[in-house]
Amino acid sequence: MRFLSLNNLEANMCLARPIYGDDGRILLNTGVILTGHYIHRLKELGFPGAYVTDQELLDIEFPETISIQTRQRAIKHVHEVFESVQIGKTFEVKGLQASVKDIIDEIALNPNVLVSLADIRSLDGYTFAHSVNVCVLSVILGMKFQLNELELYDLAMGAILHDIGKIVVPEQILLKPGPLTTEQMEEMRRHTFYGWQLLKNHPELSLLSAHVAYQHHERPNGQGYPRNLLDEQMELYAKIVCVADAYDAMTSKRIYRPGLTPAEALNEIHRLRGIQFNPEVADRFIESVAPYPVGSMVTLNTGEVGMVADVNQIARDRPIIRLLYDAEGNRITSYKEVDLVKELHLKIVE
Numbered sequence: 530m531r532f533l534s535l536n537n538l539e540a541n542m543c544l545a546r547p548i549y550g551d552d553g554r555i556l557l558n559t560g561v562i563l564t565g566h567y568i569h570r571l572k573e574l575g576f577p578g579a580y581v582t583d584q585e586l587l588d589i590e591f592p593e594t595i596s597i598q599t600r601q602r603a604i605k606h607v608h609e610v611f612e613s614v615q616i617g618k619t620f621e622v623k624g625l626q627a628s629v630k631d632i633i634d635e636i637a638l639n640p641n642v643l644v645s646l647a648d649i650r651s652l653d654g655y656t657f658a659h660s661v662n663v664c665v666l667s668v669i670l671g672m673k674f675q676l677n678e679l680e681l682y683d684l685a686m687g688a689i690l691h692d693i694g695k696i697v698v699p700e701q702i703l704l705k706p707g708p709l710t711t712e713q714m715e716e717m718r719r720h721t722f723y724g725w726q727l728l729k730n731h732p733e734l735s736l737l738s739a740h741v742a743y744q745h746h747e748r749p750n751g752q753g754y755p756r757n758l759l760d761e762q763m764e765l766y767a768k769i770v771c772v773a774d775a776y777d778a779m780t781s782k783r784i785y786r787p788g789l790t791p792a793e794a795l796n797e798i799h800r801l802r803g804i805q806f807n808p809e810v811a812d813r814f815i816e817s818v819a820p821y822p823v824g825s826m827v828t829l830n831t832g833e834v835g836m837v838a839d840v841n842q843i844a845r846d847r848p849i850i851r852l853l854y855d856a857e858g859n860r861i862t863s864y865k866e867v868d869l870v871k872e873l874h875l876k877i878v879e
């Protein structure tokens with residue numbers, strides 16, 4: 530399997546992963562053969578690309594932090610909660626609670642998966658898929674901080690609902706393509722406060738989860754919003770969600786930009802540690818995420834191009850690479866893997 534951007538998709542390619550609508554339902558399932566019509570529709574819906582099968586890579590296993598079903602159910606539940614709030618109903622969190630518990634259980638079973646491929650989101654489905662990813666990353670981080678099950682649960686609920694206040698922000702501000710005016714920016718920033726209000730009065734949510742919504746844009750240097758809190762005034766859960774939110778936003782592919790690679794995003798988090806992110810949380814995050822997860826395409830200093838086939842736990846920045854193209858750009862058809870822990874003259878350059 531490999532990810533191809535929309536422009537590189539061709540008819541007769543076979544989908545290796547399902548593509549979801551913004552409500553979490555499957556639009557096109559694994560095994561579907563793409564047609565020109567399907568590719569056109571994906572473009573219309575704002576998908577950046579798709580995972581397709583590749584004969585030479587069939588034996589590579591892609592480790593997943595959570596199962597496709599759990600992810601899909603969680604996206605559906607976030608969508609439902611957002612929808613209820615939008616139409617002014619009190620929102621039910623039962624479904625979401627069950628999803629969050631599944632997420633925690635699955636990560637607990639598989640704590641060493643170093644976070645794998647980003648999922649593919651349509652323009653409309655971005656918020657829901659993003660909320661679920663932020664939840665997954667936050668739970669992984671929470672485990673690094675030895676949080677117990679109840680604490681993980683409050684963290685996860687806060688993480689999955691961190692941006693719920695955006696529903697209260699008028700759509701013309703939320704979806705405005707150009708830069709915002711000062712007043713519009715102020716209103717946009719108020720999504721933190723709206724989120725706090727929505728969550729703190731909910732009988733089934735902890736005040737700590739509500740604080741995540743309130744504080745997830747604060748920064749340790751006091752330059753965040755809405756209250757310019759300092760690091761010591763922030764809750765740990767909010768510091769965690771702050772990093773998870775930034776990482777997922779940086780790495781997600783959008784139709785108008787490709788998204789940073791995990792290695793680039795990790796560098797960025799390292800660069801902003803102490804400024805935008807609590808230093809300890811940033812460090813634990815960097816330890817927990819592979820810079821080159823299985824499935825990444827990389828170019829070596831020899832000019833050869835390949836796909837990461839496995840991550841070395843002892844040296845996560847030196848994975849095992851299945852070579853796919855030689856230095857001249859010709860497809861390599863025979864099986865050839867290099868282990869960067871053993872071949873020290875080889876380096877990933879891109």
Ligand SMILES: [Fe+2]
Nearest residue numbers: 691692745746
């Ligand atoms: Fe936010």
